[in-house]
Amino acid sequence: MSRIKRKIGSWLGLDHYFWNNRPAGLYSVNFHRIGNSDDTSFDPCVFSCTTKELDEHITFFKNNFRIISIAELNNLLSLNQPIEERLMCVTFDDGYIDNFTNALPVLKKHKISASFFIATALIGSNTVPWWDKVAYLLKTYRPAHVKLSNWKKPVLNTYNEKIFIRDVLTQIKCCKTSAQNQIYQLEKQLGFEHSYPEAEFMNWDHLRYLLEEGMEIGAHSHNHDILTKLSEDELFYELSHSKALLESKLKTNITAFSYPVGNRSTYNEKVIIGLKNNGYELAFNFQPGINRLPLASPYDLHRFPIAPGISNEDLMKLFGYAKRF
Ligand SMILES: [Zn+2]
Known part of the structure; x- marks a missing residue:
């Protein structure tokens, strides 16, 4: 429906109208890798943008939204009231090393806090996903x-x-x-018989440093498996072990989760019950949409995936015509 609205709106020249009249609510954005996708011997499709583009995106977000941390979001959610502001959470998934080398300096320059969702098996282990x-x-x-x-x-x-x-x-x-x-x-x-090159993920010291710099950490499961394909025991392990590892290694409370892959088929009621039982307070998916407050469910928060090469005009359309939840 939002795609049809976008087509008709663009045809009628209404892009700026919808952008200017976008509703109050929580707009969350999601990045994966930051940098030049030609520089890796691994998957180039995990790159969201270059470092320069991240800088431009953050400038655009700061000018048009109030960027908040997950701690602030949790406080707002506990009030259970409508809000009149356009808020934004900036998130990164998986835990790639360029989040530390390329993204962190940009976030520090703009003095904003972002959240990093970590698949714990990939941290400090040389596991190639x-x-x-x-x-x-x-x-x-x-x-x-x-x-x-x-x-x-x-x-x-x-x-x-x-x-x-x-x-x-x-x-x-x-x-x-x-x-x-x-x-x-x-x-x-x-006929592959060798070993893979060194994995490109952060280690525990990098994560500790992110926290010291005012960033937040959330869980993204342990092995990054699709949770709906797992047995009950495997699901419990993915949710509990990642949280326990992060909490013991980083000495912090982990309350937020992002679903691996994150489309609608990758989580269900069983997964949400598992999250609640393990003390998670909210969870992000990987589907675009504006979260209107108060929320229907804190375990189904929508995020806008940021794709390579996206311009400010594209972002205005992405947010202006987005579905509301
Ligand atoms: Zn992921």
Whole structure:
């Protein structure tokens, strides 16, 4: 519906009208990696923007929203009242090293607090996540196509490398077989017998430093598996172990969560009950939308994914025509 509204609105020249009249509420944005996507031997599709673009985005956000921390959001939510302001939470998922080297200096320069959602198995362990493994294999072996068991048809390497990587990753996410099993098949098909390059994630000292600099940390599960594919025991482990690790290593209370992958099929009532039972107070998804306060559920907070190359005009349309929840 918002897509049709956006098409008609743009056609009628109403982009600025909708932007200027966007409602009060919580607008959250989400970034993953910051930097140049050509510089990694892993997945280039995880990059949200360059460091320069992040600086421009934060300037735009500061001029048009009041940026708040999750602690402030929690206080506001506890009041359970409507608000008249346009608020924004800035979030980063996964825990890549460039969040520390590239994003933190920009956030400090603008004196804003952001939240970093961490998949704890990736911290200080040299674990390469499945999407980075897939990208590395495709970049290294450059197969003409990929077809794994339980896939209906092969994914062809017809356009460019980035699109090929993205299409294979999408297929892996959609397939009911676990990502780990699919990687194993892919490694076998391509004859991969070496080891992967060093993973590109932060360590525990980096996370401690983020906290010292006024940033906030949340959990993003332990292994970054899709939670709805897990057994009850596995789900409990993902929610409890990531929280316990972060709390013991960082000596802080962890109350916020972001769902791995984060579309509607990756969390459900069981997951939300698990979050409540483990003492999480709110959770972010990965679907665009304006959160009107008071919220229907603090465990279904919408976030706008920030895509590479997005301009201020694009951002105005993204927020101006967004769905309201
Ligand atoms: Zn993630």
